[in-house]
Amino acid sequence: MDTLPDLLKEAALKLHHSKPPPPEDFTTDSLQTELFKEQKYAKLAAxxxxxxxxxxxxxxxxIDNQQKDQALDTKELxxxxxxxxxxxxxxxxKPSSKGLDSLTPITVNDLLVGIIHRNNYIVLRTITDPVRKTGIKTIVEDHEGLADTLTLFNVNYDLDDQAFLPINSYVLIRAPYYTLGVYGYYGVRCxxxxDIIMLHHEHNLVKQFSWPALPENMDTxxxxxxxxxxxxxxxxxKKHQWACTKYTTALQQNESLKEQNLDMWVALHSNRAVCRLxxxxxxxxxxxxxxxxxxxxxxxxxxxxxxxxxxxxxxxDKSARACEDLIAEYPDLDEANNLLDECLDRLRESSRGDYDFRSMExxxxxxxxxxxxxxxxxxxxxxxxxxxxxxxRGLFATRDIRQGELLLCExxxxxxxxxxxxxxxxxxxxRKEVFSGPRAQLPCQLIRFIYDNPSTANSIMQLDSGGRGKRSSNIRxxxxxxPIIDAFTVSNIVGNNLLELEGVPLGLEEKEEPKEKEKDDQRETWGGACGVWVMTSHMNHSCLENVGRTFIGDFVIVRATKGIKKGDELFQSYADVTKxxxxxxxxxxxMGFMCKCAMCRYQTYMSTKENQEREKAVKNFTKFQDASTKKIAKMSPDLAPQVRKHIDIIFHTYSNPAFCTExxxxxxxxxxxxxxxxxxxxCANSLCRIVExxxxxxxxxxxEFEPKLWLSEYVYYFLYLCIVFDLLEDKKNYENCWKKAKMILGILSGVGYESAxxxxxxxxFRHSMRLY
Incomplete structure (x- = not known):
């Protein structure tokens, strides 16, 4: 049987700098295998x-190991x-909600492995510079001089770690959690x-102890x-975090500075405000x-x-009022007038949905x-x-909505x-879950933002957290x-509500071939982007969605794909409906639910024999397509009868043809x-038949074209029909398809009918003219 040190050593060796694994290594199976190993380590540590x-x-x-980590972190690779x-x-x-008055101080020697010391706090002093590993890791000591490891998680990766947790700084950890980490070291985890409070050296909670002598070059x-x-x-x-720390130190070390030197006190607060922005x-x-x-x-x-x-x-609105107050005192201040104009533009957008989508795009x-x-x-x-x-909860229409109407721009x-x-x-x-890439970064970024700006947290904390805690509109x-921010609740909220950014349908915009350097940069970036949009997250799922969603930059645009009656619920699909x-x-x-839409019910009640026959027919067509790749690429006309034969076979597996995505x-x-x-x-008949x-x-x-099942692919079929009817000189059908293609494109691109x-x-689309 593997021993604990052997397993921890194995885990530690994997986390040094390494070449990126090939994309094919990032599979569900490989990540699940790694998760099982982590569960094994956790059981041994427990x-x-x-x-x-x-x-x-x-x-x-x-200290020696920390310095090695620092050397590795700064090494040019x-x-x-x-x-x-x-x-x-x-x-x-859970985070601690108790006041410090009700907690008892403890030392490093009092800490027990795997225990969250709910009734205690510990004051520590950093004795090394931090290094970013699984979190911000540093070496600390208590007032008795006993050293250990401290790792702070959910600290934004964009922040300067050394400015956030500089050497010789004091930090209080509320309800310290003492763990055995995967790197084989014991330490406090937060x-x-x-649960983290940064303390000035003159703070009473620091001065209650006698500390080992400090270096002479401290800011004191x-x-x-x-x-x-x-x-x-x-x-x-541009070291804004460091600058903010300096201004804060100056304000903390002289509580009577305001009375002694008002100009200095004002300058420090004003300069810190700039840094905080x-x-x-x-x-x-x-x-x-x-x-x-x-x-x-x-x-x-x-x-x-x-x-x-x-x-x-x-x-x-508050920014505009603040600008008006400023302009009343300083009418010729250009910065204030410009900012007021921007505020008025934003207020017009929010009240009317009045956007220049073309410039945004x-x-x-x-x-x-x-x-x-x-x-x-x-x-x-x-x-x-x-x-x-x-x-x-869900999103509901407050009045009748027409197809293509803008519902959200968020x-x-x-x-x-x-x-x-x-x-x-x-x-x-x-939870037996594993996340990678942006999905693994996002909770940390969100946690830090709402902690620093707690008035913004309420809308986030009302979202679905997958059963961890009750939704609350008031932060404690x-x-x-x-502000008490439960990091794991926020992480679960992200997992249940994040959206991956998607672009305008491919093939509808001309792009230049990337230069060699740009190709290299693309290889270094392993995947897309994701985010959380609060209002959009309230939409429930249905495979038969009645809204279309797209992204322009970091904005999500939601438009109605069909007419929606007052009081009807808005639905988006959480999965690829062609699967x-x-x-x-x-x-x-x-995700903790089962879809009961008409499409899922229809497919559920299909006989097993019908499903098996269809799966077999689809597999046979796939084999045929793979075997005929070269001929299809050359557009060999003799293939058409064979393709039509496969279509007939698949079609006749439907006892009641509907939602024929296969x-x-x-x-x-x-x-x-x-x-x-x-x-x-x-060609026109085939295109019309599949859409029908x-x-x-x-x-x-x-x-108007209001499909029961909404697919982004419809835009290609109608663009194809436009080109075919143009060649056939069928003006009526061309104009009909042109209007429907424009409506679908306006929904898919987010810009609306007029700007599509x-x-x-x-x-x-004429450059490819292919639908497979």
Whole structure:
């Protein structure tokens, strides 16, 4: 049997810098195998629960290992190497809500393995610089001089670790959790940001103990003037986290500075507000500005920074009022007038849904994931309790909605992308889940943002957390005023509500061939982006969705795919509806529900024999297509009869033809062969037939095209029909299909009917003319 040290050593060796594995290695099976190993490590570590560490590392060994990690972290690596960051969650414990007055201090020697010391806190001092591994890891000591490891999780990867947890700083951990990590070291682990309190060296909780002597070069000997100058220098070097730390230290070490030197006190608060805007601590910036304005109500800098902070928090009405107050005192201040104009633009967008989608689309195309500066628009929808209690809440129409109407235009609450040269993995042995890439990064980013800006947390905490805790519209605070953020609840909210960013349908825009350097950059980026959109997350699932969703930059655009009556619920699909029923049901089961839409019911009641015959027919067509790849590529006309034969076989497996998605690919091949053979009428018939079988309505009917089953592929079929009817000089059907293609394209691209670039789409589609 493997021993604990052997398994931990094996785990530790895997997390050093390494070449990225080939994409084919990132499979569900490979990640599940790794998860089983982590569960094995967790069980072995749990065997020591409630005991003292078997063998505590010496102070010298801890520091030596930390320095090795730092050297490895700063080492210049070959261009094809990456840094791997793996987080393992073995316990989803709750954050502490007790006040410090009700907790008892303990030392490192009191800590027991695997125990969350609920009735205690521990004050520690860092004795090394931190290094980012599974979290921010550093070596600490208590007031008795006993050293150990401290790892802080859910600290944003964008922050400067050394500025967040500098050497010789004091940190209090509420309800410390002492663990045995996968790297083989014991240490204090902290997952919840509200369980961490950074302390100044003059704080009473620090001074209650006698600490070992400090190095002489600490900031304690520096004056406020020196700290302010250091902060200004760091800010000019764009080291905003470090600069913020300097200003904070200067304010903390002299509580009477306001009375002694008001100008210095104002400068420190104002400068810190600027830094906080840079590191997304908007509410902290507002607090700094309000402190200044209590003493100097007409301070120009504080008034402007406060308006800017409200803008970044997307409170455009408050930002506009702050600008108006500022302009009343300083009418010629260009920055204030410009910001007010921006606020008024945002307010117009949010009230009318008045967007320039074409310019938004153009900007989004110029960046990988553009962070667009626009307001949210919430259309004729509202959140209500569903009739079925099991579904919770959903989005419902407040009036009749027409096809193509804009329902939501919503900016991501948080969005993240894959990072070149870094790869992230999170293994949760409690829930038996594994996440990788942006999905593993997103919870950390969200947790830190709502902790720093707690007034934004309410909308997030009302989302579905997969059964962990009740939804709450009011965030709680510790007696010391810290917002209580349950990191694991937020992580589960992300898992249940994230969306992967998707682009405009492929093939509808012309793209230049990437240059060699751009190709290299693309190889270094392993996958897309994902985010959380709060209002959109309230939409429940149905395979027969009645809205279409797309992304422009970090905005999600939701439009009605058909007419929706007042009081009807809005549905989006959580799975690819062209997948077989059993594949969809597997996804739904993992999400904790079963779909009861008409399509799922229809496919559920199909006989086993009917399903088996269809699966066999589809497999035979796939084998035929694979065997005929070269002929199909050359558009050999003699293949058409064989494809038609496969279509007939698949079609006759339906006892009651409906939702015939299995025929999409065969009809796509057939229509392409017919087009290249100049059988235009046959091509048009094939295109109309497949749309009718899948959508359940006639594509050439005069009324609006409102399919029972919504597919993005419809735009290709109607573009194809436009080209075919143009060649056939059938003006009536051409105009009919042109209008429907434009409506579908407007929904899919998000820009709407009026702005849809249909002529460009038809022109680009002519380059391929293939539907398989």
């Amino acid at each position: 065997s020591q629960k409630g005991k003292k560490p078997r063998q505590r590392s010496t102070r010298a060994d801890l 070959p261009s094809d190497y990456v840094k791997a960051f793996k987080t393992v969650i073995t316990s989803e414990y 997952d919840h940001p509200s 000997v520096l004056t406020c003037e020196v700290l302010k100058d250091q902060g200004n220098t760091l800010f000019s070097e 840079k590191i997304f601590q908007y509410e902290g910036a507002i607090s700094d500005c309000e402190e200044v304005l209590k003493c100097l109500p007409k301070n120009k800098k504080a008034m402007f920074l406060k308006a800017r902070a409200f803008y970044f928090l997307r409170r455009f 153009d900007k989004a195309r110029s960046e990988d994931v553009a962070r667009l500066d626009h307001a949210d628009y919430i259309g004729p929808v509202q959140i209500l309790q569903c009739r079925d209690p099991a579904k919770g 900016k991501a609450f948080v969005v993240t992308t894959d990072t070149p040269k870094r790869y992230y993995l999170t293994f949760n042995t409690v 605070y510790t007696p010391e005023g810290q 077989p029923l059993k594949d969809r049901q597997y996804i739904f089961k993992k 025929l999409l690919r065969p009809y796509g091949v057939l229509s392409t062969l017919q087009f290249t053979s100049n059988h235009l009428k046959g 079988l899948v959508a359940g309505c006639d594509p050439l009917a005069d009324e 670039r249909i002529e460009e789409a038809i022109r680009c």
